Amino acid sequence: MNAKFERDQKIYQCRNCERMFATETAFEDAEKCCICPDCGKPKGHKNGNTQCEECMHKSWAETKAKKIKKAETVKYNPNLVYHNDNEHWYHDEDELYSSLEDCLADKEDLPEYVFVSNKIEGFSLDAYNIVENAVIDIHHEDAVDKIDVNGLQEILDKWCSKQEVVSWSGEIKQKVLVDDIIKEQGWEFEN
Ligand SMILES: [Zn+2]
Ligand SMILES: [Zn+2]
Numbered sequence: 207m208n209a210k211f212e213r214d215q216k217i218y219q220c221r222n223c224e225r226m227f228a229t230e231t232a233f234e235d236a237e238k239c240c241i242c243p244d245c246g247k248p249k250g251h252k253n254g255n256t257q258c259e260e261c262m263h264k265s266w267a268e269t270k271a272k273k274i275k276k277a278e279t280v281k282y283n284p285n286l287v288y289h290n291d292n293e294h295w296y297h298d299e300d301e302l303y304s305s306l307e308d309c310l311a312d313k314e315d316l317p318e319y320v321f322v323s324n325k326i327e328g329f330s331l332d333a334y335n336i337v338e339n340a341v342i343d344i345h346h347e348d349a350v351d352k353i354d355v356n357g358l359q360e361i362l363d364k365w366c367s368k369q370e371v372v373s374w375s376g377e378i379k380q381k382v383l384v385d386d387i388i389k390e391q392g393w394e395f396e397n
Contacts, residue, residue, distance in 0.1 A: 222248065270378070274319065277381040282390060288320040292376035295323060299391075306384070307395045320387070322380040326373040330366055333359035 218232040219225065220239035227235040240249045242258035249258045257265065270291075284299040296302035302320065309316050333355045341349045387393070 273378045274381060277319075277321065277378050280322065280380045280382060282382045282387045287323040287325070287374050288382070289323045289374065289376055290317045290320050291378075295374050296320065297374075302387070303393060306388070306393070310395050316384050318385075319381040319383060321376075321378050322382070323374040324377065326375055327371070328366060328369070329371060331362045333362055336362075 215228060216232055217226055217228045218236035219227070220236045222240035225236075225239055227233075227239070229235055241247070242249050242256075242261050244257050244261040244264075247258055247260075249255070255262055287295060287297050288302060289295045290305075294305055296305060306316055334350070337353050337355050337358065338350050341353070
């Protein structure tokens with residue numbers, strides 16, 4: 207017998223996302239398919255995530271809070287670039303000052319911390335991948351070995367080194383308390 211299911215195998219379908227279950231616990235699996243395991247509420251229509259939207263945001267916030275807690279507290283250095291939780295980047299002291307001033311002017315809370323942002327420069331291209339992608343469908347298996355991949359890599363490296371791309375990281379590894387910056391720099395804001 208080569209049947210996929212026993213004759214009396216029950217198949218259940220999730221009412222929400224229409225996924226089929228034919229396991230031994232098919233009924234239970236289908237019942238809880240689109241239920242958030244954290245809060246037990248429905249996850250919403252065809253939400254591919256394990257958790258519901260609300261619990262997902264809660265998890266993200268918790269992960270971020272942990273990262274912030276774990277981050278090393280460092281002294282403010284006006285020559286470094288900072289960011290505020292991946293939303294704003296301050297490339298110099300003036301930018302940071304104005305941003306805090308704007309916050310106060312808009313009656314918003316000042317951020318508790320700013321985080322050290324590191325420079326990300328350049329990129330590379332992999333000659334082997336490029337060549338392989340180009341020949342894989344039209345040539346025989348060993349074709350890549352007959353091609354001067356190293357020669358192309360040299361050209362690519364040279365070309366990449368001439369491209370000027372700079373980004374600033376949004377990592378949360380080092381933090382500076384904003385209150386300390388204000389105190390140390392003796393900043394006063396106009397209300
Ligand atoms: Zn479902
Ligand atoms: Zn939930």
